[in-house]
Amino acid sequence: MKPNVALKIKEEVKKQWDAGFLAMSNYPQWVANIVPVPKKDRKVRMCVDYRDLNQASPKDNFPFPHIDMLVDNTACHAFFSFMDGFSRYNQILMAEEDREKTTFVTL
Numbered sequence: 139m140k141p142n143v144a145l146k147i148k149e150e151v152k153k154q155w156d157a158g159f160l161a162m163s164n165y166p167q168w169v170a171n172i173v174p175v176p177k178k179d180r181k182v183r184m185c186v187d188y189r190d191l192n193q194a195s196p197k198d199n200f201p202f203p204h205i206d207m208l209v210d211n212t213a214c215h216a217f218f219s220f221m222d223g224f225s226r227y228n229q230i231l232m233a234e235e236d237r238e239k240t241t242f243v244t245l
Contacts, residue, residue: 143174146182147244166241186242 139147154160168191175183203211232240 139174143182144244147172147174147184150182150184151244161237163238163241166238168239168241170240170242172242172244186240188240191239 151160170186170188170191173185173187175185177183
């Protein structure tokens, strides 16, 4: 990894660590690699490659609803609530027993 990209990844990990989104894991069963994706503003988005974990996981019988269904179901309501997390994407609390499966390495 290029030194400038590694520095940006380190900064992003520190930002998420300081915000309480990350925790240390010792000897995890699953470890995924990160994929640095350059953004237009010269920052780096830190994505995690969970393809191996996704392949090994059972398929979800209850997928997220399609956007058309969500819009139709909210048409008659006066108030709406949206989740928007730390970095413009949803932050949903994960089950304790699944947290270790999301371990990633930045080296």
